[in-house]
Amino acid sequence: xxxxxxxxxASLVLAIWVLCALFAxxxxxxxxxxxxxxxxxxxxxxxxxxxxxxxxxxxARLLVGARTSLIVGCLVVAVSAAVGTLIGGIAxxxxxxxxxxxxRVIDLFMAFPGILLAIAxxxxxxxGIDNVILALAAVGWVGxxxxxxxxxxxxxxxxxxxxxxxxxRRTAMILLKHLLPLAFAPxxxxxxxxxxxxxxxxxxxxxxxxxxxxxxxxxxxxVRDGVSYLLVAPHLVIAPGAAIFLVVLSVNLxxxxxxxxxxxxxxxx
Amino acid sequence: xxxxxxxxxxLTTQLGDPSHPLRVVDGLDLHIQAxxxxxxxxxxxxxxxxxxxxxxxxxxxxxxxAAGVVRLRDTDLLRLTEAEMRKIRGxxxxxxxQEPQTSLNPVLTVGDQIAEAVRIHEGRSRAQVAGxxxxxxxxxxxxxxxxxxxxFPHQLSGGMKQRVMxxxxxxxxxxxxxxxxxxxxxxxxxxxxxxxLLKDLQRQTxxxxxxxxxxxxxxxxTADRLAVMYAGHIVETAPVADFFANPAHPxxxxxxxxxxxxxxxxxxxxxxxxxxxxxxxxxxGCRFAERCAxxxxxxxxxxxxxxxxxxxxxxxxxxxxxxxxxxxxKAAETxxxxxxxxxxxxxxxxxxxxDERGAPxxxxxxxxxxFPIHHGVLRRVVGHxxxxxxxxxxxxxxxxxxxxxxxxxxxxxxxxxxxxxxQPTGGSVRYRDQELIGLxxxxxxxxxxxxxxxxQDPFAxxxxxxxxxDVIGEGLQALGIAKRRADRMRRVAELLDLxxxxxxxxxxxxxxxxxxxxxxxxxxxxxxxxxxxxVCDEPTSALDVSVQAQILNLLKDLQxxxxxxxxxxxxxxxxxxxxxxxxxxxxLGRVVERGQVxxxxxxxxxxxxxxxxxxVPVVEQDKRRNVIRLDGDMPSPSHPxxxxxxxxxxxxxxxxxxxxxxxxxxxxxTRVVSCHLTAETR
Numbered sequence: 001x002x003x004x005x006x007x008x009x010a011s012l013v014l015a016i017w018v019l020c021a022l023f024a025x026x027x028x029x030x031x032x033x034x035x036x037x038x039x040x041x042x043x044x045x046x047x048x049x050x051x052x053x054x055x056x057x058x059x060a061r062l063l064v065g066a067r068t069s070l071i072v073g074c075l076v077v078a079v080s081a082a083v084g085t086l087i088g089g090i091a092x093x094x095x096x097x098x099x100x101x102x103x104r105v106i107d108l109f110m111a112f113p114g115i116l117l118a119i120a121x122x123x124x125x126x127x128g129i130d131n132v133i134l135a136l137a138a139v140g141w142v143g144x145x146x147x148x149x150x151x152x153x154x155x156x157x158x159x160x161x162x163x164x165x166x167x168x169r170r171t172a173m174i175l176l177k178h179l180l181p182l183a184f185a186p187x188x189x190x191x192x193x194x195x196x197x198x199x200x201x202x203x204x205x206x207x208x209x210x211x212x213x214x215x216x217x218x219x220x221x222x223v224r225d226g227v228s229y230l231l232v233a234p235h236l237v238i239a240p241g242a243a244i245f246l247v248v249l250s251v252n253l254x255x256x257x258x259x260x261x262x263x264x265x266x267x268x269x
Numbered sequence: 270x271x272x273x274x275x276x277x278x279x280l281t282t283q284l285g286d287p288s289h290p291l292r293v294v295d296g297l298d299l300h301i302q303a304x305x306x307x308x309x310x311x312x313x314x315x316x317x318x319x320x321x322x323x324x325x326x327x328x329x330x331x332x333x334x335a336a337g338v339v340r341l342r343d344t345d346l347l348r349l350t351e352a353e354m355r356k357i358r359g360x361x362x363x364x365x366x367q368e369p370q371t372s373l374n375p376v377l378t379v380g381d382q383i384a385e386a387v388r389i390h391e392g393r394s395r396a397q398v399a400g401x402x403x404x405x406x407x408x409x410x411x412x413x414x415x416x417x418x419x420x421f422p423h424q425l426s427g428g429m430k431q432r433v434m435x436x437x438x439x440x441x442x443x444x445x446x447x448x449x450x451x452x453x454x455x456x457x458x459x460x461x462x463x464x465x466l467l468k469d470l471q472r473q474t475x476x477x478x479x480x481x482x483x484x485x486x487x488x489x490x491t492a493d494r495l496a497v498m499y500a501g502h503i504v505e506t507a508p509v510a511d512f513f514a515n516p517a518h519p520x521x522x523x524x525x526x527x528x529x530x531x532x533x534x535x536x537x538x539x540x541x542x543x544x545x546x547x548x549x550x551x552x553x554g555c556r557f558a559e560r561c562a563x564x565x566x567x568x569x570x571x572x573x574x575x576x577x578x579x580x581x582x583x584x585x586x587x588x589x590x591x592x593x594x595x596x597x598x599k600a601a602e603t604x605x606x607x608x609x610x611x612x613x614x615x616x617x618x619x620x621x622x623x624d625e626r627g628a629p630x631x632x633x634x635x636x637x638x639x640f641p642i643h644h645g646v647l648r649r650v651v652g653h654x655x656x657x658x659x660x661x662x663x664x665x666x667x668x669x670x671x672x673x674x675x676x677x678x679x680x681x682x683x684x685x686x687x688x689x690x691x692q693p694t695g696g697s698v699r700y701r702d703q704e705l706i707g708l709x710x711x712x713x714x715x716x717x718x719x720x721x722x723x724x725q726d727p728f729a730x731x732x733x734x735x736x737x738x739d740v741i742g743e744g745l746q747a748l749g750i751a752k753r754r755a756d757r758m759r760r761v762a763e764l765l766d767l768x769x770x771x772x773x774x775x776x777x778x779x780x781x782x783x784x785x786x787x788x789x790x791x792x793x794x795x796x797x798x799x800x801x802x803x804v805c806d807e808p809t810s811a812l813d814v815s816v817q818a819q820i821l822n823l824l825k826d827l828q829x830x831x832x833x834x835x836x837x838x839x840x841x842x843x844x845x846x847x848x849x850x851x852x853x854x855x856x857l858g859r860v861v862e863r864g865q866v867x868x869x870x871x872x873x874x875x876x877x878x879x880x881x882x883x884x885v886p887v888v889e890q891d892k893r894r895n896v897i898r899l900d901g902d903m904p905s906p907s908h909p910x911x912x913x914x915x916x917x918x919x920x921x922x923x924x925x926x927x928x929x930x931x932x933x934x935x936x937x938x939t940r941v942v943s944c945h946l947t948a949e950t951r
Contacts, residue, residue, distance in 0.1 A: 159730035160740075162690055163791075167744035167798065168717035171710070177743075181734045 007257055010250035017247050021070035024063040031060040032215045040233040050235045052225060058239050061217035065240065068206075068218040069199045069247065072133055076198040077191050079137040084144025085187060089175050091145070092152025099149075106146050114139040115201060122210040129218075132211045136201050140194065147190055151183035185259075192255030196248040203244055219244050272342075273300035274477050275324070275445055280337035282316075282323045290335075291548045293319040295501035297337070298575075301445065306471065306478045308488040308509070311498035312524075312813040314545055317481045320498070321447045324479075325364055326354050341445070360390045363438030367450040369430035373422040379406075379433050380418030383440060390441035405436040408473075410466055426902040428459035432466065439470065446471075447479045452487065456675035456840065458899045461884035464491050465896070483813065485528060486843075486886030489513055490893070494581065497521050500546055500556040507582040513888055517584035519561045527818035528888065529847030531870065537825070538818035538847070544783060555587070563588060629663035630701065630834050631687070631720075631802055636660045637695035638679070638686045642907060654907045656682040658858035659696065662836075664802055667828060669835040671845040671866070673881070674855035677903055680838045683855070684804045687836065688720050689713055700802075718748055721795035725807035727787035731779040737790055738775030741765070744798040764793040768823060785816035792823065796831075804836045809844065821848055842885045846870055851939070854878045857914040858906050864940035874942045876921050913945065921946060 035055035043050040049058040091102035109117075121135035152175075155161065161178050169177070199219075205211040206220025214221065219240040226236025280297045283290035293316045301307045311317045322328050324339055326346065339346040341361060349357065358364075366372045374382060383402045399418075406414035409432040422430055431451060438446055448467065452460035468491060471478055480492055488495050488509065495512055497505040497520065505518040516522045526539035543560040546552070555561070558568040567587055576589045638657040641650040657679045664670055674680045685691040687698055689705055698705045700716060708716075721744075724730040731740050741764055742757040744750070751757040762772035768789040779787060788808060795803050805824065809817040825848065827833060837849060845852055845866065853863035854875065862875040873879040880897040887893055899918045904910055910917050916926035923945070931945045 159724040159726060160732045162685070163722065163724065163730055163794065164743060164747070165690055166688055166717060166720070166722045167747050167794070168714045169743065169747040173747065177735070178732050182732070 006253060010253040013246050013250040014254065017066055017070060017250075020063045020066035022067075024060075024067060029057075029060040029063060031056060031064045031217050033057075040229060040236075042233065043235055049239045050233065052222075052233075052236055053229060058222075058235065061222055062219070062239055062243055065217040065219045065222060066243070068129060068212050068216075069202055069244075072129065072136070072202040073195045073198040075133045076136040076140055076201075077194040079133065080140030080194065081144050081187065081191050083137070084141035084146075085148045085180065085183075087141065088145035088148030089152055089180060089183075092149040093156065093171060093175055093179070102145070103149070106142050106149075109139065109142040110146070112139075114142075115204060118201060118205065119208065119210065122205055127210050127213050129212055132202055132205050135205070136198055140198070143190060143194070144187060147186060148180075148183055151186065152179050155179050155182055189255055189259040192251060192258060196251040196255075199244060199247055199251075203240075271302065274303040274342065275479075276300045276338070276340040277324070278338040278340075280320070280323060280339060281335045282319055282328065282332060283335050284319075284329070284332045289549060292501055293332075293548055294323055295548075297498075297502055299496055299503065299506070301477050301479060303444065303477055304471070304475045305493045306468075306480055306491055308480045308482060308492035308495040309498060310482060310485070310488055310495055312483055312545070312815065315498045316501040316548070317498050318449055321364070321449050321479065321481055324447065325358055325362060327358070327364075356390075359386055359438070359443075360441035361443055362445045362447065363441060363443035364447040364449065365431070365434045365438050365451050367453050369427055369434050369454065370422075372434055373430055375422050378419055378421055379425065383418070383433065383437050386437045386440035401440075405439055406433070408439065408470065409433070409436045410462075411436075426459075427455055428462060428902060431455060431459075431463055435463075435466065435470070439474070442474065443476055445477045445479060447481070449481045450483070451480070453482070453484070457842075457884040458675065458880060459902070460487075460886075461896045462898065464886070465898070467491070484886065485524065485814070485888055489888045489890075490886040497524075500552075501548055502556070502585070504557065504586070505582075505584040510890070511579065511582050513890075515582075517578050517582065517589060518557075518586050519563050519588070520557050521584075523562070524814060525888070527815045529818070529821055529843045531846035531867075533847055537822045540819045540822065541815040555585075629665050631698065632661075632663040633683075633687055633696065633698045634661050635696035636683060636686055636693055636698060638682050638691055639694045652907055654905075655858050655909060656906055657686055657693075658906075658909070660853075660855070660858075660860050662853050662860065662863070664834040664836055666801070666834055667832040668850045669828065669837050669848055670851045670853060671837045671839060671849035672853050672855060673839060673842065673845055675840060675881075675903060677906070678855045679858040679906065680855050681806055684722070684806055684836060684838050688722055688804055690722070714748065718744075718750075718798045719801045720804070721798065721800040721802070722804045722806065723788070723791050723795050723808045726811055727784050727791055728779075728811075730791050731787065731794075733779055735779075736775065737765075737777055737779060737782075740779065740790060741775070741794045741797055743794065748798060750798065760797065761793075764797055765790075767796065767827075768793045769819075783816075784812050785819055788812065788816075788820050789823065792820075792827070796827070799831075800833070802834045802836065804838065806838045807840070808837075810839070810841060817844075824848065842870070842882060843887075854881065857903060857909055859914060859943070860941075861915065861944070862942045864937075868937075868940055874936065874940075874947055875915075875944050876919050876946070877915050880920075913943075 033056060035051065038046060038051040038055040040053060041051040047057040047059055049062065051057055087102060091099045117139045118135040121138055122131055125131040125135065156179065161174060164174050164178050202211055202218065203220035203223065206218045207224040209224065211220055212218035222240040223237055229236055277297060277299045280294055281292065282294035284293050285291050297320060309317045309320060323334055334347060346354065346357065380402050383405055384398050387398050387401050402418050403414045406417060411417050411429060411432055425433065452463050455463060464487065467478060482488060492509050494506065494508050496503045497518065499520050505521050507517070512521070516525055523539055523541045527541070529538060541560050546556055546559065552572065554569040554571060555573050558564050561568065565587060573585050573587050575583055575585050577583045578589055636657055637659055639653040639655050642652045642654060643649065644651040660683050662670060672680045672683060682691060686693040689708065693706050696706070700719070705713065705716060738758055738761045741761045745757050745760060751760055758775065761775050765772045765774055770786065770789055779790065782790065809820050812820065821844065824835065828835065839845060849866045851863065852866050852869040853860045854869070854877065856877050862869065862873070862878050869878060870882065873882055880899050883894040883897045897920060901918055904917065912927040912929055913931055916922040919926065925945050931943045931948060933941050933943050934947050935941050936947065
C-alpha cells in the first residue's frame, strides 16, 4: 500500500488510540482523583491539559476514555457485522418469502433514524457500556445485512456458484466459500466506516447520559460535563472533541485507502 | 492496378507507458481498392481491432500512432487536425462495431440517432432529415421504417440494432466501411441476413468494406481479399480463393486445419502449441517461430521479409525464401505436424462404440421449465415464459448428443433443467430408472456425482479467490469422496495431468491462466467426481479457433477413454459435425427435429433445420448452399405463436400450420421430426 503522509498521520493517531486503550489503566493514572485546589485549572505546568470542574486531570481522563471508545467501536462493528452478514446472506440465498420478510424488516429499520432508536433502546435497558453496545448493534446490523443481501443476489447467478451446486455443495458451504469471500471487500470497507460511526454514537449516547456513568470517563461524558463551563474553561470540551475528531478522521481516511487498495487488487486480477 | 482507396504503410500503434509500450500494431502495410471487401483475419489479441481504431484515429487515451502513413485517396489521415478528422469519420469512413447492444444510446429513439449522423454530414433541412432517416432504414431492410424510427433501441432485436448501426454508418455515404466483428454477437440466421445486407449495400453504393473477423467461414463467403494478422503485423495477404486453396504461412495453415468439420471426425484437430507472444517484447526473429511446426534455425535469428508468392499473394515466412528454404520447404508441405498424430487415437474406439444402442443412461421426457411472470403490487402471476416447453432427449454411454439452436431457444435452460440446477415445472428426467424431478437437495446429492456441467465462460465459472487445486477438489470435498486434503491434492494432480496441464497449476489462482487453460481446469473439476454424464454448455464459444481445437480434442479423448456421455449445447454446427453422434434441434423451447448427426446435417427434414444449416458460412466453395432466408426474429417465449411455433418465419408454411402444433413423426428408428410437411408427404 502506498503510504503518503496523511495516511502515516492517520495510522499514527490510530496506533496511539489503541495503545492508550490497552495501557492507560495499568500505568497508574488517577482519572477519578478529585483535587479541589485545581478546579477548572487551565492547561499548564500542573497538568498538561488542565483539570475539570472537580479538579480531575483531563489528560488522564482522556487516555482512559480511549478505552471506552475503542471497546464500543470494535464490539459494535463486530457484533453488527456478524449478525448483519448472516441475516443478509440467508435472505439473499434463500429467496422467496424469507427474503421478502427480511427485506421488509431491513426497510423498516432503515426508515427509522438509527441514533433515535439506539437512544430509545439504551433508555429502556438503562445506562451502561454493555447496553450501549447492544443498542448500537441492534440498529447497526441493518447496513451490513442490506449490503450482503445485494452482493449475494448479484453473485448467486454466477457460473461458479452453479458449478458448486452441481458438485453437491451444501447451501451453507456455498455461502461460506463462494459468496461471502467475494462479498468481503465492500463489507470490510463498510466496517471501517462503522468503527468511526460507533465512536461518535457512543460519545453521543454518553453525552446524553445513557452511556458510561460517572465517575468513569468516556469522551462523550467529558464533553457533556464540560459544556456547562464552555466559556470559562473551553479546554474541557476541546480536548475530548479533538480526540473524537482525530480518531474518526483517521479511521475514515484509512478506510478510504483500504478500499482503493482492494480495488487495485481486483483490477489486477 | 488502379490507385487504392486507402493505403496504409508501416503503421505502428503503441499502447501504455512510452518507455515500455505494447506494440499492438507493428509495421502494418495494406491497401484496399474501391468497392472491394477486404478481410482482416486473426485471433483475439492480434491487433486487428486496434488497426481499425488507428485508421479512424479513435484509439483509447493510452494509445498513440507512433509511425506510418494512412492515405485515403489523396488525404493523409494522420496529418489532419482533429476537426478535419471528425468530418472524415462517419463521412468518408464509417464504422460499425461488434456489440449493437452497447453501441446505441438507450435513451434516444433510433430515428434521432440516425438523424444526428445525417445532420452532421449532409447539412439538410429539418424536414429533409426525417425523410432521409426513413430512406436509410428502408435501405438496411427494416420493415415499417416510419414506425421503427420512433422506437427506442430496447424495442429492437439484436439483428435490427445492427441494421440501425449500419444505417448510421451509411448516413454520410462512406467510401470505406469498417466493420469490426459485425456479426459475432448475432445468431447464424441473423448473421446471414446482415452479411447479405452488407453485400447488397456494397453493390449499390460501390463502397469498400474492411471486414474484421476471426471467423474463417464469414471471410470465405464475403471477402474478396484477406490479410492474416499475427502478433501485431500481417503474416499473409491473398485473394480469398487462393488463400483457402493454398495457405502460404504455417500459421494460416494451422488455423484452417484446426477448424472442426464433419470429415475430420475420425482424427484429431490440429492445434497450435504455446500462446501468442507478449506484444511488449522486442522480436528478433519470426514472431510465430516458437509455435511453428516447420521452424528452422534462421527463423529465430532473422526477421522474415515480405515475399510475393503469386500475383497478389504474399507471406512473411522463410519457407518461401528460395535462398533459405530449399529442401526444408518439402518437409513443411506435410499438412499435419507431429502434434496431429502424437496422442492416442480416438477414432477406433469411437467407431466401435457408435453401433451400440443400449438402454439410455438418462432420458428426459416432455421436460418443461416455465418461469412465472409477476405483475403488480401483489405480484400476481400474469403469464409464463416457456423457456423449455416439452423437450424429450436420451443420452447414451460414450455418445454425444448435441442440442443445437439459436440464442433464446432454451437450450441452456434445458441443460440446467436436466441437472436439476433449475427446477423443471413438468415432464420427467430419469437417470438409471430413478426419477430426478422433485428430489430434494439432499436426495439429489448422490446423483450429483454422476451428472456434471462445464460452462461457456471460463472466466466466470471459477471462484477468483480459490486456488485451482481447491476449485478442482471442491466436488471431492463436497461429496465426501476424499476427505483428507492430501488425498484430494493427489487426485487433483492426476486430474490436471489428465487434461494436459502441469500439476503445479494447483497452487495458483484462476486469473493466472488463459481462457483455454481455464476451460481445461473447469473440465478437470467436472471430471473429479468421475461423472457418467457431462453437460457442456457452449464450452468453446468464448475461445479462439486454435484453442477450441485443443478443447474439442480433449473432450473427444476423454470420451473415448472414460466412456462419458455428453450433452453438448451449442450454436456452432461445425463443432456439431465434428463431435456429435446425435443432434436435437431446438426452436422456441421445443425440439423440432432429432436424429443421427449425418442424417440431420446431410438431409434436414424440418424447414428450420434446413434454414439453420444453410445460414452457416462455410470455407469450402463446393459445400456452400443457397441461404434460405428467414425473415424476422425468434418470437418471445412468453407468447409463442399459435400452432407450429415456427410457422410465421417458415418459408414453406401452409394452411394447417397456424392451427395445430405438429405431432412428432418417427421417420426411422433414430429420427424424429415435428412438422406438418413430413406428416403430409408420408
